[in-house]
Structures are given as structure tokens and as C-alpha cells.
Amino acid sequence: MRVDAFDFDLPNERIALRPARPRDAARMLVVDGDRIVDAGVGDLPAWLHPGDCLVFNDTRVIPAQLEGRRGDAKIGATLHKRIDLRRWQAFVRNAKRLRVGETVDFGSEVSALAEERLPDGSFILAFAGDEPVEVLLERAGTMPLPPYIAGKRATDEEDRSDYQTMFAAKDGAVAAPTAALHFTPGLLAALAAMGIATETLTLHVGAGTFLPVKADDTEDHVMHAEWGRIEADTAARLNAVRAAGGRIIAVGTTSLRLLESAAQDDGTIAAFVDDTAIFITPGYRFKAIDGLMTNFHLPRSTLFMLVSALMGLETMQAAYAHAIANDYRFYSYGDASLLLPVRAV
Known part of the structure; x- marks a missing residue:
């Protein structure tokens, strides 16, 4: 149709x-x-x-929305599918400033390597360290509100519940x-x-x-x-x-x-x-x-x-x-x- x-x-x-x-x-x-x-x-x-x-x-x-930097470039990432314990597939904002092999610093001692770029433009991000990724997200992430809400107002603590x-x-x-x-x-x-x-x-x-x-x-x-x-x-x-x-x-x-x-x-x-x-x-x-x-x-x-x-x-x-x-x-x-x-x- x-x-x-x-x-x-x-x-x-x-x-x-x-x-x-x-x-x-x-x-x-x-x-x-x-x-x-x-x-x-x-x-x-x-x-x-x-x-x-x-x-x-x-x-x-999970608070799967991350904001970070690769050098001077601002990089946003929305995790959307788990690959394994340390790797997630993510949609990346400002992806033209990120290359495979580069690391994004998301603050709060959370960083991830851009391990692979997929045909649809998304990336596989491999998170550094030994802590579960869910623990890292609780520290550095925000709730991934739909774009038709996030585009009209900022995410806040009320959205967590x-x-x-x-x-x-x-x-x-x-x-x-x-x-x-x-x-x-x-x-x-x-x-x-x-x-x-x-x-x-x-x-x-x-x-x-x-x-x-x-x-x-x-x-x-x-x-x-x-x-x-x-x-x-x-x-x-x-x-x-x-x-x-x-x-x-x-x-x-x-x-x-x-x-x-x-x-x-x-x-x-x-x-x-x-x-x-x-x-x-x-x-x-x-x-x-x-x-x-x-x-x-x-x-x-x-x-x-x-x-x-x-x-x-x-x-x-x-x-x-x-x-x-x-x-x-x-x-x-x-x-x-x-x-x-x-x-x-």
C-alpha cells in the first residue's frame, strides 16, 4: 500500500x-x-x-540518551539495541564528526569507542571499563523521550518516573x-x-x-x-x-x-x-x-x-x-x- x-x-x-x-x-x-x-x-x-x-x-x-564530546565536537547518542554486555547499537547525532576508532567522552567517567559504523548510519559503541553499562547509564544518561516531546521541552527528573x-x-x-x-x-x-x-x-x-x-x-x-x-x-x-x-x-x-x-x-x-x-x-x-x-x-x-x-x-x-x-x-x-x-x- x-x-x-x-x-x-x-x-x-x-x-x-x-x-x-x-x-x-x-x-x-x-x-x-x-x-x-x-x-x-x-x-x-x-x-x-x-x-x-x-x-x-x-x-x-533505561536512561539511554547520552551527550558527550569527541575532542571539540559535540556528539549525542541514543542507545537502541544491546549487542552484548559492553556493546550497544546507537543512533548518533553529529555522526559526521565521529569516525570508527575514535572515543566519545560522555562525562561522569563514562566513555565509549566507536567500534563500527553500520549501513544504516548507526554505530556500535563499546563502553570502557568493567561496570555494567546499565550502571554507567544511570550515572551519565537521561531518559530518551520521543523526539516529538524532547523537541518541545527539556527532559527532567519527573520523566524518570x-x-x-x-x-x-x-x-x-x-x-x-x-x-x-x-x-x-x-x-x-x-x-x-x-x-x-x-x-x-x-x-x-x-x-x-x-x-x-x-x-x-x-x-x-x-x-x-x-x-x-x-x-x-x-x-x-x-x-x-x-x-x-x-x-x-x-x-x-x-x-x-x-x-x-x-x-x-x-x-x-x-x-x-x-x-x-x-x-x-x-x-x-x-x-x-x-x-x-x-x-x-x-x-x-x-x-x-x-x-x-x-x-x-x-x-x-x-x-x-x-x-x-x-x-x-x-x-x-x-x-x-x-x-x-x-x-x-
């Missing part, structure tokens, strides 16, 4: 720069088949059924699974009281999630790879939910992409430990999930393509037009949508 089919006009003031407080006070647009309903995140239990299961991503965002979900447990993401930012202990308790189960998986979200689609046709876009894990016992419980007639609702596109990566042709979910570069566009047949809770996405983005594949492009164009006209807040710190496609009989 042509990428411009997924374009839409978004007023700049619709981009949220701070999250709702409390987190579950955000609005939620429900797209139930072709029906569009205004609701709030706190209304989520009313839209689910006993026996349904919400699936969350338990990745934890605001840009982390309550499920965050496993270090490795450089972008938050933002749909789960809306959840609070109170909301989870209300869901449990309704007989709605929860499960977690791990997908370490990479900075590639923010890369624009430069191709004119979706078939020419190369999707970034991210590492994920679904434990065997988690897969077994999810399969039991489906077998009992319950629905699997992915919380966030990251959870959805990993579930679909692990899905078999018959719709069962298998244990999974690997990279995934799954790219979902209209025409894709969903196997593992029955619904999705997600935030509002960028025009022409792979994530808007994904939600259009789930609900239909015309339905999502109408939903987004409604959201813009009714002052919903967009992107990572914005409001939520609950997408419930008509279930095949």
Missing part, C-alpha cells in the same frame, strides 16, 4: 507533553467494531468480560510501552474484581520505533528488530484463556507485535525468545489477539498502519478525526484508545 494512505493532519497542540495525573484519569476512545465511543481509562473494566486477559510488556526503560510503567521490571528498553503508562494499582484491582486476568511478556522497545517511514510503499519499508521473550508457562495460560472463550487484549503495540510473532497458524501462542521485526499492515490476519489498548500514533507511522490493519483504515481514519476534533491528547504521554474488532465466529 502507498504510505501516504496513512497520512492525516494533526494540530501541534494535540501532542501531549506531560501525562495525565493520576495516570488512569486519561481519556479513552473506544472503537468497538465500527462504533466510536468517548470514555475514560477508568472505564476499562466495563468494556471487558470476565475471563478476558490483558497482556502487558514488563520492559524497563513518568516515562516508566508500573510493570517495568526488566532493563533494556529505550522507549516506553506507553499504553501501560495509564495503569494504576487501583485500576488493576478493579479489573481483578471483574475476573479479568493479567499476564506479562518482555519486548525491549528500540529507538527505531520512532524512525519515519521513508519509503513510498509499505512493501519497501525495512522494519527495525527488537528482542523479546514469552515464557512457556505464560504462553500456556494465554492459550487456556482462548480455549475457555476469553479474549486476549494486548496492552500496547509492543505486546501485540510479540504475541503475533509467537503465534502459530492455528492461533495458539508458543514460547518465544528471539528478535522480531514483524511489520503489520492492512491485509494481515491476526492470530493471537482479540483487541488492543494503545495510544494515538503518528501520521504515516508503522503503528498507525498496525491499528489500521486491526480495525480497517477507514474506521481508524474516522476514529482519529473524531479524536482530533474532540481534543484528545496524542502520542506517548497522551490519551488511550481501546480497539475491539468484530470477532470472527
